[in-house]
Amino acid sequence: MSTPRSVVLERLAYTLTAPALAVAPNLSPDSPVNQVVQLAGVAGIGGWILAARSEETGAGRKILRWSPLVFAAAVDVAATYTTGWGPWGLDALLAAGWAAAGSLILPFSRHARRRHRPALAIPTPELRPTPAPAPARPDNADPLTHQARKLWERAGIPARTHIVSATRHPAMRNDLTILLRALETGRPISGLSEADVAAAFGVHETDVSLSPVAVQPGRQGGPGWLEAHITPDANARRREAPTDTERWADRVGGPKGGAPGSTLVHKTRDHERGVTFYRAKMADSTETPRIDLPKVCRGLGLPEDDSCVFVLIDGSEFLISAFDKPPLSQIFPATRELLTPDAKGMYVCGYTITGQPVKTMVYQHDKNAPAHGLTLGVSRSGKTQFFAIHMAAQSLDGHVVWLSTVRKDEKTTVLGKYIDRQGSNALWMARSLRAAKALCEIRADMPWPHDGQPHDYKPGDPRCPYRQLNVYGDEFMTAAQDADFGEFIQKDGEDLTVTGLKYGISYNPAGQSPFAHNGFSTEMKDNLRQNSRPVVFNMGSPAATRKAVEGAMENAYDVPTIPARYSRSEGSAIERAMRGEADPENGVSTGGVAVIVLDNGRAVLMRSLYADFDTDLSELFPDEVNRLTDYEISELEKRGLWFDWNEPVRPGEFWPEPDEDDEDTSRSRRRGGGGGRGSKGDGRRPEQVASPRQALEAIKSLTDA
Incomplete structure (x- = not known):
């Protein structure tokens, strides 16, 4: 390391001046040299005084700098008053000490002078940008929060937000939650997305979620605060397991x-x-x-x-x-114990997929009235099976049952052995409905034994002079479209549905369609749905099932789906198609599986109880068949409505007796119906026009009339 020239020269001056300080006073005490040295000492003392009184920094260095002059004057005065060179060469020792002290204190004293090179040679440092000092942590933030803030500031402070705190998730190395607030007080955080947070912390966007901050004691919340959950480790585990x-x-x-x-x-x-x-x-x-x-x-x-x-x-x-x-492939045999109604008229009609018993009613205990029935489903879906268990439950409760169908079949014929009456044609159905309507008039005038006055029917009341009558109409849709008796069946069925409950008469139609053009009017459907627990078997499509229960449920789209067959999926259909293999035929028929709508409007999928028609059904039905009272039968006979309903149509029963010379008119009236007992007007129904020729003939007939 080289020494600066000024330092060398100053040290040389001290070395050369030291002999003069020792020799000059001994040679001539009055020499001008002594006077100059003493005046320099006085100037040094003046410099001390000024440095001590100055308010600027560096006073000590200034005093140290003036010290060589003051000490030189002191050495000169001392040499003047000593005899010769003084004891032990004191003058020479003082001069040498002064020179040595000046050389030693020189590096310190030079700092008091401005724009002066340093006393020691220092290599020129390489010019590098000075790093910014670490920011202070006035809130005593922990290292994790401090590091998160640095990453946040490096990202440009997204959405002008500040990280209040960062909390690491337990047992997670890279997962943390940061609490953010807006930089400006009272401003909501807007424009911050998961991508902004993910970019700041170097994670995937899907590993970030934002959530609002609720107001807590000691901490604010609301739109000016936000929590960001950064969970790359947890999401990696979540994707794998x-x-x-x-x-x-x-x-x-x-x-x-x-x-x-x-x-x-x-x-x-x-x-x-x-x-x-x-x-x-x-x-x-x-x-x-x-x-x-x-x-x-x-x-x-x-x-x-x-x-x-x-x-x-x-x-x-x-x-x-x-x-x-498949839970519904299980068969639940019907027993008399399950079919016997309780005190509220409820009995078990099937089981749900979870094994819960499903109940339906033979009368409405809460409304103090009979219960209608509505059973829908395509052919071979299980309607007649349900008829059997429902009739058995009604018979066990002491009810009278009539069953009519459009065509004769094995099951309905077997059921006819255990009920009051059963028939298998449209004429029989029309006669049964007409007799049931007449019973409404008869029962309205029947006195009750306890007070001799007529009353409305009350289920379970032992004072009631008659039994509840349940009229069944299987394949009602087909019967309502019969060319001869369809109009009577549709009209009388609607009347019985609307007015029959007061007189202890319920109507239980069944069919494959609940639409108006198939015989179900709006009033009839509303009364059936609201006064029964509709049972809908397989309707062929989910849309048809929803239409069938519409009006009985708050949301018909909640209806469970009944597929045509239950089939377990085996293997891949694509692989079988590529190999040319046939699909497995292992389906289980869904006959007997139905949707029942309960009182609260909730649809439940159930498997109805199974009645085996190949065995004796006497175990399900009571020992004696329930019949009408003698008084009711006599009143029906007076009206000409109680006889063998399988007889051919009696003259004037449904249409007016035709004139002998008007056979064509008779045939027309038979096709369209006509007036008679229980009918209004002439009962004519316009024929359908299928061609322009028929339209012209219809116009001519109207003109002739």
Whole structure:
């Protein structure tokens, strides 16, 4: 390291001046040299005084700098008053000490002078930008929060927000939650997205979620605050091995899932019955579940098999049941114990998919009236089987039953042995409805024994002088379209449905369609649905099933689907098609499986009880057949309505007796109906016009009339 020239020269001056300080006073005490040295000392003392009184920094250095002059004057004065060179050469020692002290204090004293080079040679440092000092932590932030703030500032302070705190998740290395607030007080946080947070912390956008901050004691909340959850580790584990709740939230309850807006309450397994239950509810209790069952199955990894996976909706909650085997393929034999009604007129008519008994009613205990019946379904769906158990329950409760069908078949003929009356043609059905209507008039005037006055029917009242009558009309749709008697069947059936309950008479039609053009008027459907528990078997399509229960439910789209056949999925249909293999034929018929609408408007899928027509049905029915009273029969005979209803049409029974010379008019009236007992007007029904020629003939007939 080289020494600066000024330092070398100053040290040389001290070395040369030291001998003069020792020699000059001894040679000539009055020498001008002594006077100059003493004046310099006085100037040095003046410099001390000024430096001490100055308010600027560096006073000590200035005093140290003036010290050589003051000490030089002191050495000169001392040499003047000593004899010779003084004892032990004191003058020479003082001069040498002064020179040595000046050389030693020189590096310190030079700092008092401005724009002066340093006393020691220092290599020129390389020019580099000076790093900014670490920011102070006035709020004593922990290292994790401080590091998160640095990353946030490096990203440009997204959405002008400040990180209040950062909290690491337990047992997670890279997962944390940061609490954000707006930089400006009173301003809401807007424009901040998951992508902004993900870019700041170097994670994927899907690993970030934002949530509002609720107001807590000691901390504000609201739109000016926000929490960001950064969870790359948890999401990696969630993608590889999700829990049941996480799987539901990601694949079922999401906006694109099979049950959007829902959360899983719990998942349970019943090993004995071989079923897994998924109980869920809507996050917003005011919303109604919207469930796409095939989509839910795909999200949960279940087979899309509608014979094993079912949904039950109850308000904002719902239950998904996944069975190992089709539960409705099981057969539940009917017994007299199950079919015997209780004190409220309820009996077990079937079982649900979960094994719960399903009950229906033979009368309405809460309304103090009989119960109508509405049974719908395509052919071979199980309607007649349900008729059998329902008639048995009514008979066990002491009711009278009439059954009419359009055509004779084995099952209805067998049922005729255990009920009051049974017939198998449209004429028989029309006569039974006409007799039932007449019974309304008869019972309206029947006195009750306790007070001799007529009263409305009260189920279960032992004072009632007559029994409840249940009139069945199988294949009502076909009968209502009969060319000769369809008009009478439709009109009398509607009247009986509207007015029969007061007199202890219920109507139980069955058919394949509930539409008006098939015989069901709006008034008739409304009364049947509101005064019964409709039972809908396989209607051929889900849309037809929804139409059948429409009006009896708050939301017809909650109706469970009844497929044509239950078939377990085996293998892949695509692979079988590529190999040219036939699809497996292992379906189980869904005959006897029905949807029953309960009183609260909730539809339940059930398997109805099975009545074996190949065996004796006497075990289900009472020992004696319930009949009308003698008084009722005599009154019907007076009106000409009680006889063998299988007889041909009696003259004037449905139409006016024709004139002998007007046979054509007679045939026309027979085709369209006519006036008679229980009919209004002439009962004519216009013929359908299928061609222009028929239209002209119709116009001519009107002109002739």
